[in-house]
Amino acid sequence: LAKTTQPISMDSYEGQEVNITCSHNNIATNDYITWYQQFPSQGPRFIIQGYKTKVTNEVASLFIPADRKSSTLSLPRVSLSDTAVYYCLVGDALPQGTYKYIFGTGTRLKVLA
Amino acid sequence: NAGVTQTPKFRVLKTGQSMTLLCAQDMNHEYMYWYRQDPGMGLRLIHYSVGEGTTAKGEVPDGYNVSRLKKQNFLLGLESAAPSQTSVYFCASSYSRGTGDYYEQYFGPGTRLTVT
Numbered sequence: 205l206a207k208t209t210q211p212i213s214m215d216s217y218e219g220q221e222v223n224i225t226c227s228h229n230n231i232a233t234n235d236y237i238t239w240y241q242q243f244p245s246q247g248p249r250f251i252i253q254g255y256k257t258k259v260t261n262e263v264a265s266l267f268i269p270a271d272r273k274s275s276t277l278s279l280p281r282v283s284l285s286d287t288a289v290y291y292c293l294v295g296d297a298l299p300q301g302t303y304k305y306i307f308g309t310g311t312r313l314k315v316l317a
Numbered sequence: 318n319a320g321v322t323q324t325p326k327f328r329v330l331k332t333g334q335s336m337t338l339l340c341a342q343d344m345n346h347e348y349m350y351w352y353r354q355d356p357g358m359g360l361r362l363i364h365y366s367v368g369e370g371t372t373a374k375g376e377v378p379d380g381y382n383v384s385r386l387k388k389q390n391f392l393l394g395l396e397s398a399a400p401s402q403t404s405v406y407f408c409a410s411s412y413s414r415g416t417g418d419y420y421e422q423y424f425g426p427g428t429r430l431t432v433t
Contacts, residue, residue: 245426245427246424246427247321247409247425247427248360248407248422248424250422250423295420304362304365305360305362305422306359307360309357310359
């Protein structure tokens with residue numbers, strides 16, 4: 205069962221780039237790395253997913269080294285509204301073809317003015 | 318599209334009472350999930366379903382039952398509520414393998430349940 209380790213909390217200032225690193229030493233060959241964002245009193249929201257190298261979308265970039273034992277979520281120029289908990293997830297394939305995520309405690313990002 | 322909706326948003330139960338939480342999705346997703354989130358913790362999978370009429374156990378299924386009679390609905394039942402079931406319950410749905418990005422789960426807004 206692949207698990208992840210990430211910092212409990214981080215502070216940043218508006219306009220800065222934030223990098224959150226996640227460790228997943230036991231990641232399986234077929235597993236993808238997925239990041240979710242959760243605001244207080246809301247359900248998690250998908251941010252980005254990748255398998256190797258670099259993935260970029262309109263909100264974030266995901267960097268994955270060749271050994272895939274870690275990954276880094278990069279948020280460019282954060283704003284106060286990016287204050288949230290960020291979860292790094294490595295899925296486990298379930299019977300019947302679906303996917304299970306192991307949610308840890310995540311990284312609480314606080315963006316300061 | 319409303320996405321994933323949950324009913325009710327809040328509920329207070331006494332120990333031993335029963336209740337059903339309703340989850341509905343309008344995205345024609347095949348897979349649906351129920352999670353619970355305790356204060357300061359991540360989400361834990363209770364039960365999941367890979368299609369109408371099918372259910373399976375997740376990490377923490379004890380004390381809960383589920384049913385998926387219609388593709389768009391996934392019900393979570395507590396037959397005899399206990400204080401340990403005080404939590405926020407989230408429902409999620411996703412595409413099935415081969416029909417879309419089944420790794421992306423869409424979450425509802427949650428139901429805050431307190432058992433006294």
